[in-house]
Amino acid sequence: MSTIDESQRKAARVAGFTYLFTFAIVVFSNFAIHDRLNVAGNAAATAQNILAHETLFRIGIACDLVYCIGVVILLTALYVILEPVNRGLALLAALWKLVYALAWVFMTLKFFDALRLLDPAAYLRVFETERLQALAKLYLSARFDRYYGGLLFYALGGTVSSYLFLKSNYIPKVLAASGVIAFAWCAACTFVFLIFPDFTRIVNLWWFDTPMGLFELASGFWLLFKGLRPLAVAEHI
DSSP: OOOOOHHHHHHHHHHHHHHHHHHHHHHIIIIIIIHHHOOTTOHHHHHHHHHHTHHHHHHHHHHHHHHHHHHHHHHHHHHHHHTTTOHHHHHHHHHHHHHHHHHHHHHHHHHHHHHHHHSOOGGGTTSOHHHHHHHHHHHHHHHHHHHHHHHHHHHHHHHHHHHHHHHHTSSOHHHHHHHHHHHHHHHHHHHHHHHOGGGGGTSOTHHHHHHHHHHHHHHHHHHHHTOOOOOOOOSOO
8 A cells, every 4th residue: 555545644633633632631630630639548638629629520520531532532543544554453453442441431430439429328328427438539549550450451552553653654663663662661561560569669650651641742743733644555564
């Protein structure tokens, strides 16, 4: 294949915009809302923050769900772009990223369980307030584990899609190669971390997905403003 059709060009613009949009909304949701309300190691203070800013907490949930929608749009756009390169690998990358999106939906919906515990119906008032707050904190804290479980699949999908970009020449090879390295690094770190939590003493959690995030920002700007390059795609991968 030596040409890029119009559907791929449109998908590239969609992917570029979605890379940037999902990055912005997940950063806002996590740092401006969830981290603001959640008090590490203190269930009572966390409960007080959430009840005092319930609307903000619900906005955070809505932002997370919008992020999930964005991930599904992104994986679809990437499949349209990369399917002509290798249909099987493009589908595998999309399915792995879909697992991540579903994991994120699940962990986001669990926030409603925490909210119900903090503002309980009459039948829950037979339990002590401290116990309900502790359970709510448990639901909130479990988000951490679910994120890294899902991140493994996202990183695997990103490794495959970056490999296809590398072989296709749709984007600069240096950019695509950095994506392969960043996503493979994230997948390896996450896998080790799930087995050995003390791995964070060697590699800080921030370094798991930061290179991946930088690649997605760079790719987002490239695809949105530059699109796909004219190329000669390798016939066999």
